[in-house]
Amino acid sequence: MKKVFAVTLGILTAIGGFIDVGDFVASSQAGARFGMSLAWVLVLGVLGICVYSEMAGRVTAISNLAVFDLIRERLGPRVALVNLVAAFLVTLITLGAELGGVALALELASGVYYLLWVPVAGFVLWIALWRLKFETLERVFGLAGLTLVVFLVALPHLHPQWSSLWQQASQPVPSGSENWNTYGYFAVSLFASAMTPYEVFFFSSGGVEEKWGPDELPVMRANVFVGFPLGGLLSLGIMATAAALFQPLDAQVNSVGQAALPVAVGLGRVGLIVVILGIFAATFGAALENGLSAGYTVAQYFGWQWGKRVAPRAAARFHFVVLLAIVIGVLVLFTTIDPVQLTEFMLVFNAVILPLTYLPILVVANDREYLGDHVNGWFTNLLATIFLVILVIVSIAAIPLMIVTGMGG
């Protein structure tokens, strides 16, 4: 019974923790502009994150080492440094975007300008990372993020034309006045939102924090193969509500307030309260994960003591990097860059570094020195190789598509 409870709790946490500001923005924008015709990208992205998260989780459970530890050990310090710099910079941008999402959720709740909330959000984030236990951080915000299921509840209340949504989903082509370039740009953004690199760093480092061993493999797989796809369903719900409300009006989504509007229209004030809570929980939870991921990557590369399980005094450098990342995230937002625009940048740069993150995981997951009999089977390698090719294509296409379309136009 206790095991069933642990598995269920893990799955629910994985569902709620799946969504972050990138998923929220990319799914809303894609739904408003292309209806459900980009839904296949989300499905593909979720499948990809499942394949690689399972590998990262398995590597951690068997070797008791996190991804960055292994990257440095297996690929050497020079290659790992390139990886570290890219991953750290993108994690900083992502942290800034998530903090912006938290501030925008607070603005929707209070009416107070979001920039005034940014330092408050940064301070509370630091306190939470300093004081709270790892399990508490993960569970509370993961479970609260589940409230985003309100998008799926709101969808029938918007009276969409179901046949039209299905037709869009089954015809993956640009609709109306849109062209293939913008279609490609949003496909890249959506794919990157589903396969965000920090999720893997956090997932594998979290495995070390929670002391996973071979016995935890079934629970880890349940989280990945049940929790992540159901989390992806929430993204599809966000996309579908935007498609139902905005696409028939030819209106685009360029703010978080707009993205929450379908729930208010469909469910009224109760729905609005729930969706604002959901946005806050999802973005704050993701900010926590990014703050920790920034510390994890640097500390693991340099071989410092790291983690929430270690007393802050013993992992002072790890906690300093976490604090530094939060300060930089706050300063990025103080440049007055629009948080939604920052999120769009974040998705593009995430797309660029995707192969750098996932290739080493594939390499290590095939290394018998670390994994013994738990190395990848042929089917996993086939899937992983197909996804690696997709990751490389997405990585190469991201910047040119951003330039050609003027960030989606």
Added chain:
Amino acid sequence: MRWRVVLVVVLVLVAAGWVGLAVATGGGTDPLAFRQAVAKTAQGGLTAVRTAHLAGQAQLDGRMFDTTLSPILDNAVEGVATAQQELAGTPAPGAPELAIRDQLSRLLDDAARTVGTLVAAVDRNDGAAARSAVAALGPLGDRLDDFARGHQP
């Protein structure tokens, strides 16, 4: 010696690229670029008007909080202002384009006025004025939509 040649070649290429870029962007807007800019501007105005309409209607139906409506309307006001600014910075290459620009400019002026009226009505808690502004935003959105559809590049 060789690095000096490389340096000179690189400098010449950079200078040529710079001059090329200046020539390409300095000769005014070509009709296609104008149409693209107008379509983008019209889309920005349309999005702002539709959003203000949806949010305003939700408020009138008791589905929205003042605290949530305020930032959404602020974004709509900013959206219309940005569209107006972009249009003002888009020179028309000929007489037909000038007429198009004037047409969109009038629509955006209407949008700025109507969204502004809604914001003021909400601030004053004036239900009648808010209802009237929301009612006007619907047809205005349709006109902007027709314009945007009719002027795709």
